[in-house]
Amino acid sequence: MIERKCCGEYYERAQKSLAGGVSSPFRRSLPAVLYFQDGNGAVVEDVDGNSYLDYALAWGPLILGHKHxxxxxxxxxxxxxxxxxxxxxxxxxxxxxxxxxxxxxxxxxxxxxxxxxxxxxxxxxxxxxxxxxxxxxxxxxxxxxxxxxxxxxxxxxxxxxxxxxxxxxxxxxxxxxxxxxxxxxxxxxxxxxxxxxxxxxxxxxxxxxxxxxxxxxxxxxxxxxxxxxxxxxxxxxxxxxxxxxxxxxxxxxxxxxxxxxxxxxxxxxxxxxxxxxxxxxxxxxxxxxxxxxxxxxxxxxxxxxxxxxxxxxxxxxxxxxSRDGGAQLKKTNQLGEALMRRISEMARARGIPVQVTGFGTAFSVHFTDRTVLRDYRDTLVDDRNLLRQWLYNSLEEGIYLLPDGRVYTSIAHTSANVEETAERFERVLDRCAVKRRNVV
Ligand SMILES: Cc1ncc(COP(=O)(O)O)c(C=O)c1O
Structure with missing residues (x-):
């Protein structure tokens, strides 16, 4: 298990002065409340020195990654x-x-x-x-x-x-x-x-x-x-x-x-x-x-x-x-689409019912038996326990995601980063599959 002692101490201290302990209440729902000290490109580092491939990207704005x-x-x-x-x-x-x-x-x-x-x-x-x-x-x-x-x-x-x-x-x-x-x-x-x-x-x-x-x-x-x-x-x-x-x-x-x-x-x-x-x-x-x-x-x-x-x-x-007709953003969207396909294939190969929806630079992983997701009500039957497992194990594998299973990519995410991510997700899904078998 990744050690996050300083993050825990910081959070305890913050709660004594900062309302709710965080600057935006939505941030409280992550699988763990993390404190960060640095970031470069597609990677972000917490105050305990753990590095994560960052797919939260400050809830979306960091389309150029960190410190472009x-x-x-x-x-x-x-x-x-x-x-x-x-x-x-x-x-x-x-x-x-x-x-x-x-x-x-x-x-x-x-x-x-x-x-x-x-x-x-x-x-x-x-x-x-x-x-x-x-x-x-x-x-x-x-x-x-x-x-x-x-x-x-x-x-x-x-x-x-x-x-x-x-x-x-x-x-x-x-x-x-x-x-x-x-x-x-x-x-x-x-x-x-x-x-x-x-x-x-x-x-x-x-x-x-x-x-x-x-x-x-x-x-x-x-x-x-x-x-x-x-x-x-x-x-x-x-x-x-x-x-x-x-x-x-x-x-x-x-x-x-x-x-x-x-x-x-x-x-x-x-x-x-x-x-x-x-x-x-x-x-x-x-x-x-x-x-x-x-x-x-x-x-x-x-x-x-x-x-x-x-x-x-x-x-x-x-x-x-917008340089070269937006070539870099197009490439980033294509890279993200490849990752979406990989996640679907890897999950299905393990018998985990999944729908990966969205587009290459903003997509979500739904653990659901539904084959069509059209609106908010359709997502209410998503398997929240499996989502929690996915988020928690992703964090343990050094992948930082948003609490609803959303994944943002940036132009700083290279194909090597994405390949590494897919390998880590493979291990995450292995663990989710074991947990699911034990529950079923
Ligand atoms: C679609 C959409 N509209 C509006 C907002 C509000 O933006 P802000 O958080 O900058 O106030 C958000 C924030 O996530 C959003 O996703």
């Missing part, structure tokens, strides 16, 4: 200059221009600092533009932690309601209870239910918001024509379509998921990979909608919006990812 040389150089240069003017500077429009060049829906860009804020702004713009209040969101999708968005993210079975009339479920104690009145919730990938809702309430709906790939509930892919169907129906009813690309953006492709699926939303939100780990997010979209900012009366703010360090990082991130 171009990023380190740009940040060194940036800290020699004032790091925040709270006013205008050249990098703002340079990065905005790049986003407009890369992302199909982007005619204008507004910078915020976190994904939650970007979503808040996108929803406000949609409501201002349409003069309507209701937003359609889908079960299992995460759009940030604020009152207006944390609805039906991961509701329990006993509160979720029937599939043909799901309840809008609040995600936190202390959240204002009428937050859910401004949203209507449906299961994802169900075009018929969307059509029925629009037939009765289309005139009230300001926007549909969706993750184009359901990364926050096991990296589920959209059914064929589902996103295009959302595009059609929203246009027919004068509603807007918002893609929350906080995860897919600059990870699935340099043009985001919208460029892969060929569906252009009215607005899209970005975060995480846009600045490779520095705090930056953005709303990109139609000029007539984003032009409501300032002159059209839509207000938003942010002391740290457009700060020089984050934008310097974004410039490097977008430059690295």
């Amino acid at each position: 040389p171009a990023l380190v150089k740009a940040l060194h240069k940036a800290v020699e200059c004032p790091h925040n003017y709270g006013a205008q500077h050249e990098l703002e429009f340079l990065v905005a221009e790049t986003v407009c060049d890369l992302v199909p829906c982007a005619e204008r860009v507004a910078f915020t600092s976190s994904g939650s804020e970007a979503v808040e702004l996108a929803m406000r713009l949609a409501r201002a533009f349409t003069g309507r209040t209701l937003i359609l969101k889908f079960e299992g999708h995460y759009h940030g932690w604020v009152d207006s968005a944390l609805i039906s993210y991961h509701p329990n079975l006993d509160e979720i309601g029937p599939v043909n009339s799901p309840k809008a479920v609040l995600g936190s104690r202390g959240q204002v209870s009428n937050a859910s009145e401004n949203l209507v919730v449906l299961p994802w990938n169900d075009a018929e239910q969307v059509a029925a809702l629009f037939a009765s309430r289309g005139h009230e709906i300001a926007a549909i918001i969706t993750e184009p790939v359901l990364c926050n509930s096991g990296c589920l892919m959209p059914a064929s024509d589902f996103l295009a169907g959302l595009r059609r129906i929203s246009q027919e009813h004068g509603s807007l379509l918002i893609f929350d690309e906080v995860i897919t953006g600059f990870r699935m492709a340099t043009g985001g998921a919208q460029s892969v699926f060929g569906v252009t939303p009215d607005l899209a939100t970005f975060g995480k990979a846009i600045a490779a780990g520095l705090p930056l997010s953005a709303v990109a979209g139609r000029r007539d909608i984003l032009d409501l900012i300032v002159d059209g009366g839509v207000v938003f703010g942010g002391t740290f919006n457009g700060n020089c360090l984050s934008l310097a990082a974004a410039r490097v991130s977008l430059e690295e990812l």
Whole structure:
């Protein structure tokens, strides 16, 4: 067993001053609470000196891996200059221009600092533009932690309601209870239910918001024509379509998921990979909608919006990812797809029922007998015990994963890293298979 004495001591100490012991409550659910002291490329090191192949990547943003040389150089240069003017500077429009060049829906860009804020702004713009209040969101999708968005993210079975009339479920104690009145919730990938809702309430709906790939509930892919169907129906009813690309953006492709699926939303939100780990997010979209900012009366703010360090990082991130037509990101996605196939084959060879879903740079391992996973409800029967075994044994093998079985890859992950990972997963699956036989 890997020794993690210092991690344990640090955690004990942290709990005496830091609320909950961690800076984001989601981080508490890892198989162990780790403290890190260094990272390089695809490898991260804890305070006990253990090295892990990092597939958590700070929950997604580290698309360039740790300490990418171009990023380190740009940040060194940036800290020699004032790091925040709270006013205008050249990098703002340079990065905005790049986003407009890369992302199909982007005619204008507004910078915020976190994904939650970007979503808040996108929803406000949609409501201002349409003069309507209701937003359609889908079960299992995460759009940030604020009152207006944390609805039906991961509701329990006993509160979720029937599939043909799901309840809008609040995600936190202390959240204002009428937050859910401004949203209507449906299961994802169900075009018929969307059509029925629009037939009765289309005139009230300001926007549909969706993750184009359901990364926050096991990296589920959209059914064929589902996103295009959302595009059609929203246009027919004068509603807007918002893609929350906080995860897919600059990870699935340099043009985001919208460029892969060929569906252009009215607005899209970005975060995480846009600045490779520095705090930056953005709303990109139609000029007539984003032009409501300032002159059209839509207000938003942010002391740290457009700060020089984050934008310097974004410039490097977008430059690295888009070089040679995005060749490096394409290669990384292919490498990840190969790993997805290997995991499926290795698990099935051991009689472990598994579905590996998603795309090469963001995928999830589901231990399930189901052969089709379409929405959040389908994932509720995943074998959680087997997932825990998988996470725990992966950590013991030096593979650092997210607690829901999600795997992120970066352009720093080489084919040698991936080969090594597959070999380690082979041993992890051997142990899971033994445990499973003993339980069955
Ligand atoms: C799809 C999506 N939207 C929004 C957010 C919120 O972003 P942030 O954590 O930067 O506020 C997240 C965070 O994981 C996300 O995955």
